[in-house]
Amino acid sequence: MFLPTDVDGSASEGESILICGSGDVPMSMLAAGLADRVNPEFAWAQCTDPPAVSDVSLRDLIAKHVRQGTGATVDARQLRRPAFRSEAFDSLVDSGYDRDLLVDLLRLPSALQGAVSYPLRDGEQSAMVLARVDALPRPLVEEVFGDRHLHITLRQVRITLVVTFRGPPVPEVAGTFDRVFGVEENRGSPWLDASVWSERGLKARELLVPQPLGSAWNRLGLNPKFLPE
Numbered sequence: 001m002f003l004p005t006d007v008d009g010s011a012s013e014g015e016s017i018l019i020c021g022s023g024d025v026p027m028s029m030l031a032a033g034l035a036d037r038v039n040p041e042f043a044w045a046q047c048t049d050p051p052a053v054s055d056v057s058l059r060d061l062i063a064k065h066v067r068q069g070t071g072a073t074v075d076a077r078q079l080r081r082p083a084f085r086s087e088a089f090d091s092l093v094d095s096g097y098d099r100d101l102l103v104d105l106l107r108l109p110s111a112l113q114g115a116v117s118y119p120l121r122d123g124e125q126s127a128m129v130l131a132r133v134d135a136l137p138r139p140l141v142e143e144v145f146g147d148r149h150l151h152i153t154l155r156q157v158r159i160t161l162v163v164t165f166r167g168p169p170v171p172e173v174a175g176t177f178d179r180v181f182g183v184e185e186n187r188g189s190p191w192l193d194a195s196v197w198s199e200r201g202l203k204a205r206e207l208l209v210p211q212p213l214g215s216a217w218n219r220l221g222l223n224p225k226f227l228p229e
Helices: 025-037 058-066 086-092 099-106 111-116 140-146 148-156 214-218
Strands: 016-021 043-046 126-131 158-166 181-186 193-198
Touching: 016 025, 016 148, 025 058, 025 158, 025 181, 043 058, 043 214, 058 158, 099 148, 111 126, 148 158, 193 214
Parallel strands: 016 158, 016 181, 043 126, 126 158
Antiparallel strands: 181 193
């Protein structure tokens, strides 16, 4: 497991981003664009099998970014916190390590630990998309993503986590994310026509009012490589 040496906050931190609303393709493409902005080698997983997506770009994107060895689909078991015995841990860990941070990392759900399973170069950040978490039991979603300490731990190790949730935001969950975007698909139209707006964590260059995702793409600083030719 990757453990950064500059956990005192001197390096850039990660952030947690929630995308909620309607439209698997526009929500997924926005998630990919936001993750790619942090690290083009971002990881991808989803909490239910992907739908029969006609968009070739999204199919290729998912296939490319599923992290080898972790699998594409995350179930409830992989989002539950693992059992942890601190007594056994204390007997194995050298006192020179940041014990509290190591404990926090080991307590992350296994689906999220996969995002920090490889070393990063100095100054580099990691990113992961976790799509369709609404497919999991709501109490579990609230327990995991409503835990502020989980988000603090991910930021500390420079991980940006982008979560998609089909439906309205769950207040107990949305309030723990650094940023929340709303998306509403325009049925029968290209995914770039979906409306997008910021609900939380608004920055000056982001979205004060709903606008087409295609118009917002540059405003958000996302890579044009995802756009259809």
